[in-house]
Amino acid sequence: MRLTYSPAVEEFRAEFSAWLDANLPDEEATTVRPRSSADIPAWSRDFQRRMFDDGWLVPGYPPEFGGRNADLYEQAVFWEELGRRRITQSFNPQGLGIVSASIITFGTDEQKHRWAVPIMRATRTAALGMSEPGAGSDLAGLSTRAVLDGDRFIVNGQKVWTSGAHHADVLLAFVRTDPDAPKHKGISALIIETDTPGLVRRPFRDIARTEPDFNEVFFDDVEVPRENLVGELNDGWRVCTGSLAHEREMLWILWSQGLDRMLEDMLEQLNDGAGAGAADDPVVLDGLGSSIVDSWALRLLGQRQLARSQRGLHVADQSLLKLLGSEAQQKLALLMLESLGPAGLDRTVPPDAQQPYESDRAALSWADRYFFTFAGTISGGTSEIQRNIIAERVLGQPRG
């Protein structure tokens, strides 16, 4: 155990830091903001492409795919630098983190170069078609049908909660290709171009943001070439669960940074007198102390997971870290909102709250931040599902 990284890792950090100093986009340009999670403004497309070309987009990947074969500690300081400077890796996070990652892991060489590389270089954007009206927590119960007909699939059904689909060029959609097999064994992963006839996207708003991000996506006899199948036929569940494998050691960092971002704002605002003396209220201080402990616990348990992975040990902490991170954000946002008292009624966000390279989600009002934390405790497996997973897989309790 030790508090510091090795000199080699710090050197890596310095190199990335110097690269950022030389390559950050002009702040003036950043007034053009992304409208959804698959809408990347030109200044950000250009930046993401340079990150890729110089091997800084996904440092753990080989140079061919925008990386430099960085080890886990190097990847950690990469994220630390982005977080410290409030830089978003990509404004198409699912496209980069899940869709291109799935194609890199499970796709053919042709698929990697046809879809994954353009998504990583931000010349195209992607959305993820997983959930359906009847398949949320029970994702494997999805019913969108794809029937193989010669060299093409015919797709019929509906997806929902598809973030950014209205701005995305392609979808990675999970579809049922064998309705007679057990539910996990009849699923396949397809890349579907969003301009294919029969595909209709209907964006809808959520409670935290003014611009819509979610979509319903309807498929009505949508024809998809067989070559768009990622992985083997009926082996899509492996793609679905494995898509995050390459960087699952890192996912906690985003929870951790989101929490720290809120915490910094809260400390600053309390010191500026927010909430009419809330900074002297023992109840507020008590809650704040607990949230600071949350923030450290998340960072330390994340680091422990990194250390274990680096040693090649099997790590099963992802659910714990997601649970801790998403609920800690919720607890803190609620604390700050209630600490504000009537000042919390104002939904206005000061214009200078928006950081140039950061997602707009970080600069919501406290009420909207609180609402937005439910995206964390509901999506990607609800907190209840995470508790079931931990109880069964880590604590050894029987399935219910």
Added chain:
Amino acid sequence: MEFEFTEDQLELQRAVREVLDAEAPPELARAVADGRSDGDGLWETLVGLEWPAMALPEESGGLDFGWVELAIVLEELGRHAAPGPFVATVTQFAPLVVEAAGPRGAAELLAAVAAGHTTGTVAVDEGAGTWDPASVQATARRDGDDLVLSGTKHYVVDGAGADEIAAVVRLDGEVRVVLVPGSSVQADEVVPIDPAVRHSTIALDGVRVPADRLLGDGDAAQAVRRALEESVTAVAAVTVGACQRIFDIINEHARQRIQFGVPIGSFQAVKHKLVDMYRDIERARALVYYAALTLAEDHPDRTPAASMAKAAAGEAQRRCVQDGLQLAGGIGYTWEHDLHLFLRRAKVGELHFGSASHHRRRVARLALAGQDGS
């Protein structure tokens, strides 16, 4: 940061656990709880294994293993609800002596501790329950070659049994640390919620000690604070160990106990409570070892880190005692079941050296003042 035990630390953990499984089984804690044993035999065994020496500085005849290693031992002591003077002597008395007198000044005294000849404790709090040296009112005054003390100290762990008491008093207005032989004070033992962690109220009025029992020079308030950072982290480590044992008992119970034809662990209402206990223990353990690391490296974050460890351990014990006892059902409510031995140890950890709430508010104030440790 590399936040995982080294191979040597894992080996130490295995060795410590093995010794305590054999030497401090639940029967020992039960014997102490029933008043059939004072647990002193365990201390003799641990002295023989050089455990007290392990954490002490080399200058004082110690082995200077480091604080992470000490935390490993403390967590296991909690996990076994082990009785005896180890915690007070090694994590309360020794740090205060070292901080007040310096490692050289403390050498002779700590050599006696390392050899198992001397046990010790500290007398800091005077009833406020905050262990804040600034609020100390007890005094010492010079009388020829002697010091004459006055005042009353509360919550002195092992106050009735320790050979030496490091008492925090005011001398000419300054905070100072005076060594008081345990035999020279009136110790009023409180009936304890954990019979293996006894504490006393100590009357210092009229106690006379030679002036050379005054440790170090100048105001010792900072020395006391630094020493308490070690004591607080230690109590947190013991608490985490006790919580882990509560969790282990309940997690196993949920797998074995059949009701309605299935193990009760298959019910989500049970599962989710277990996960919350597990989460709070992992959270607290992370903060305990972080605090241990900052102590080992004497990093400036040791001040917020110690309070974060104590706060997190307090939150863990609260959940583990509450939900652990509830999930155990009727059997856990009986004296015959081992659960209460560990519930008691966990609750003692919360009530000593500042509550979780006290430390949370302290963490928040430090962060608002820009000392959040990040």
